[in-house]
Amino acid sequence: MTSSRASGGLARFNALEEGAARAVLHEVCASRAWAERLLAARPYAGADDLYAESDAATAGLTTADLTEAMAGHPPIGRPKPGDPTSSREQRGMAGASAELREEMLALNLAYQERFGHVFLICATGLTGEQMRDAVRERIGNSAEREREIVRVELGKINRIRLGGLVRDGSSGAEGG
Template identity: 35%
Template structure:
C-alpha cells in the first residue's frame, strides 16, 4: 500500500495526529484531515499550501510552539518526541558548529524571542549554523508584523518538507 493510500485511509484522529507532526497548527491539521482523500501527492502538497495560506497569526504562533529553538538539539527528543528525529535531521547544520556560533545562536534566540514574542523559526534544512545565525541577525531588524509573516513562510517550507518525509517514511 502506498503511503498516500495509508494516509487517506487513517481514521480522522490518526490523520490529525500525522498532520500535526508536519505542522503544529490545530486548524491546519484539522482542515487537512477533512480534505482527504488526496488523489495524488501533488494534490496533497497543493492543498496543504492553500490551507496554510488561509491561516492567520494565531495559527502561526501555535505552530511555532511545536518547534525547538534552533540549536537546542539536546532537547529535541525530550520535548518534541513526535517530531524530534525530523527536527534533528533539519538541524544537521548544527553538528559542526563551533562553540562561538552555538553561544551566539543561544543569545540571539533569547533576544529574538524577547523582541518578537515567539521563537526564531527558519527552515534549517541544508543550512549551516553560521547561515542560520546570519539569518537570525538580519531578521532582528524586521518590524514585528513583517517578521511574523516571514516566520509563517518558513513554517510553510518546513511543513512541505515534513509532508514529504511523512509520505516517504516506511
C-alpha cells in the same frame, strides 16, 4: 507526478482513521487549524494536491494559529531531546563551534524577546553560520514582515515533512 512509493505513503495516510491522521499531521505542524483543513480535504489524489492544500492552509493561518504552529518548533541549536526529526532538521548546528552555539543562543533569546516566539527557519541544508546570519538579518524586521517570513518558512517545513509522509508514511522527514 507522484511515484508509486509516494502513492503508497499517501494511500496509507488517506486510509488512516481520523484520530490517527490528526496525530500524524500534528507531527508535521502543531497548528490545529492547519491539520483540520488538511483532514477535511482527504482523500488526496496525489502529493501535489496534499501540498497545495498545505500551502493554502498555511496561507490562511491567523496570528494565533501561527503562534500555535511555532510552539511546536524548538529554538535553533537546541533540538528537542530524543526527537530525531528535530535533530535532523537542525544538523547544520551539530558541528558548530561553542562560540557559534553561544551566539545562536543569545540571538534566539533576543529574537524571542523582540517577537514573542521562536526564530523559525527551514534549516534543511543550512549551516550554522547561515542560520546565524538569517536571525541577525531578520531581527530588525517589523513584526508584520517577520510574521510573513515565518509563514513562508513554516510552509517550506510543512512541505518537507509532508514529503516524508507521502514517501514512506512517516512525518519524520527533514524540515525545520
